[in-house]
Amino acid sequence: MKIFETIGFDLGHGETAVARAIVESIEPPQMLEVNNKKNQVTALGWHPQLGYLVGEQALIQAGVTRLQISFKQKPNNDPNYRETISTFIATYYRKLKESKQIEGGESSYFYVGCPSGWTISEREEYQKLLQVAGIPLLSVIPESRAAFMQAKEAGKLEYEKLKSSVLMIDIGSSTTDFTLVKSLQEIPIDFGSNALGASLIDKAIFERTLAQHERSQLLEKIFTEYPHHQARCELACRKAKEDYFSNEQVYSDPQTFARGFESINEQIYFIPQVNKLIMEEILNQPLPQLGQKSWLQSFREAVSEAKQKLDKENIVPKLVLMTGGASRMQFTRQICQEIFSDRETLLRPDPEPERCIALGLARVGRWDLRATAFKQEVDTLFGSNKLQQIIEKHIPELIASLTKPLADSLLENAVKPGLKDWQKNQIRTLAELETSMKHRAEQWFKGTSAQQIINNQCISWFNNKIQPNLAAQTDPICRKFHIPRSSLRFEDSINPEFVHPELRIGDAILADTVAFIVNVVIGGGTLASIITLILTGHLTWPIALVYGASVMAAGMELNRKGVQEAIKTNVDIPSWMRSSFLSDKKIADICEQIQPELEKVLQEQLIANQQAFDKLTEKVWQGLQKALATKVQEAIILIQ
Incomplete structure (x- = not known):
């Protein structure tokens, strides 16, 4: 059966989005919806009567007894992790077919993203894991490649920049990835242990809110016995963080706060809140996941190390393209602009980082198929x-x-x-x-x-x-x-x-x-x-x-x-x-x-x-x- 469409599946640590491109068309890919939303929290819930639920439905549906969030990571042998990942993508696949948004079967080729720092063997293992979900045609490719392709086809990259050096900085929930695209070839740039994800900020807000809660000991006991409550509270912390970075100027007032909200029961509420003073404290506090360095310090060092490695190769990128949800945080843009200050280098954050990877994955899939067919036509001429x-x-x-x-x-x-x-x-x-x-x-x-x-x-x-x-x-x-x-x-x-x-x-x-x-x-x-x-x-x-x-x-x-x-x-x-x-x-x-x-x-x-x-x-x-x-x-x- 001929491949009719490519599906870009951005399974993120924090959010998931899906896009679809028609192979024989040059029209832009279209975002697909699950639960009537184009972006979903990466959440998988189990309901005794309704079965597996994903995204917002898993969060708000009464009666959900198991809830898991933020479960994207390198493939490993943990059976719970493997079951969660394969079940999540299988449920998404079923919903997309049921809503007639995709053809399914061998007419649909799925392209799933992964951090560019993953090795080839890790990609291959991840691909095998995802294929357990029952999707016949599926490939795993670096998210940096998807971001590059989205920038290219959305008209954000001129042809000369396409052929020169472009640095991709993808600040996600679980990792920050640096990838140099030089002469159209991707070169990941390592900077040590890559645990620098924006979800660490969520966890820091969670720990701060829990420590200051008047009933913190009771909450700790509830979270141990009912992990889905902790998952919902962590999501409330993410909501507060996103609200803050969307309106930083508003929350510079010490009396104004960005808040999240989660009700444990009628008497116990979990209400994380941040403003400028609190966020600065959180960004500068030592984190065990980062070797007791702060998030701000670790990010600055990572960007500086990437710059130093490029300098050693005498490479001055024509463009620094920032993507990932955390690229909306103003301080990350300021640090990148400060370090990549060469006159020849243009800094360009993606305007829609939450959709960039899904759209780019769909484009990469279509491009791969059409580029292969193009080369075959020329080879036939030869x-x-x-x-x-x-x-x-x-x-x-x-x-x-x-x-x-x-x-x-x-x-x-x-x-x-x-x-x-x-x-x-x-x-x-x-x-x-x-x-x-x-x-x-x-x-x-x-x-x-x-x-x-x-x-x-x-x-x-x-x-x-x-x-x-x-x-x-x-x-x-x-x-x-x-x-x-x-x-x-x-x-x-x-x-x-x-x-x-x-x-x-x-x-x-x-x-x-x-x-x-x-x-x-x-x-x-x-x-x-x-x-x-x-x-x-x-x-x-x-x-x-x-x-x-x-x-x-x-x-x-x-x-x-x-x-x-x-x-x-x-x-x-x-x-x-x-x-x-x-x-x-x-x-x-x-x-x-x-x-x-x-x-x-x-x-x-x-x-x-x-x-x-x-x-x-x-x-x-x-x-x-x-x-x-x-x-x-x-x-x-x-x-x-």
Whole structure:
């Protein structure tokens, strides 16, 4: 059965929230409701007639005989813990199906969050535990990843920040987690024993209220015999804390208090209360769970340690993203802003931390499924030989585009300078001229000028011939996954030297064709034709007149070719004759006459060198694969 939806299940120590995303849609996930509320206290109650109840219903339903709260922790072998966790998620799952908010079965893929500091083995064990609840498809992923994905898809992270360094600070009820997201990879940052959760503040309020209660001994006895009463009183302390941090300015007055309320019976009430003075005392008191350090001190040290670890790696995060319910506490934001004070770093608390993880988990699930499908589509394109066929089809056009500029440059950089040197008597014989021009051609091909010509033509060839055909294959993939077509295009050109160093087309041509061009074109028939043209058109008979009958006699004994060869090899024409016999205009005429033949021979040799272009096709194809693979990794983050 095809997966229809992803369910983000944020089972928190303090609260639980669930969101749902449709796999084939790019619409934002929607929060789901249990007991008509989008966020529920993480509570599991047992009622003799109604069975298991969760959230608010477990708290307010009369007749509940067992109540458990704040039970999220690392997986362990405690049977009570294991039963509580699996029963809680099974009850949630049943309620969501009964209310028709999810499809259920193998149509729904559940993604459950865990602290980023948990090891892979702890995640795997947690996943096995949750699967006992009867959910067929379920994965456990770090909550930091969910927060990052929510920030990204909700438009809070620009693309450049997505590719740079982002520090996630997740202040939850049971832990505070630091996670660096660098180049889209998650790196948890450890800072020692991570018990720094906001529920410790709840417990401190509870202990203070109990110690100051006029009937504290009786309450202690009641809590021992009836633990569900203690659970409700602890929730009243959490309520007082949340009320205080939602209105800190109001409770700065010593006579004004944020209060919680719980009735034990008609005569005994548990009423926690806090204001600014009380909260400052609580935040600064030593806590045994934190090694006798205060919550405030421990949080400051944790943030400072995270900053120091980043400094050692020379990492300055572009963004510090705060999430988790406790990120609403103003002092946590002030400490983070104080420690991460770099001008390059932007601090951004999540505006809805109580929903951030659930929404992010649903988005991560959808993204995972769609990203996998996206990569499969591109892999299918790689495996279809379509890229190779596109390249092979347009090789003749590449050869044609190379011929004229190469011929022009050879004439300008090898033939003309050689003839000029002979004209100025810097070269003795025409045979030496032949050697000189060959050497110039070799040096020119090895220099940057030839490489630039070949690279420019290859760039133009790729952009005008390969890219449009490639886009015809990649554009439908981009449309299918709702990402810009440019994600898999090379619209900024594919400069082999600068933009994509792994796709150096020009290097491939130079490496495999220089020997052919120099030895066959310059060292062979074409250069011989140049020398013949000089001799027959300009010098043979003037030389004979100057050197007299001995040369003419040689012409009687040798054929015409022999005379020319003898002259080329042996005759050193006086310097005063050279400029008149081979003027600048005559040099230009020779180059103009020889150019069509040079172009023809160049093209023939390039075509004949099939092995080189077979290698070129393979190199371009491999380079395209690497370049596209890089683009795929960059494009994946754009998938919603």
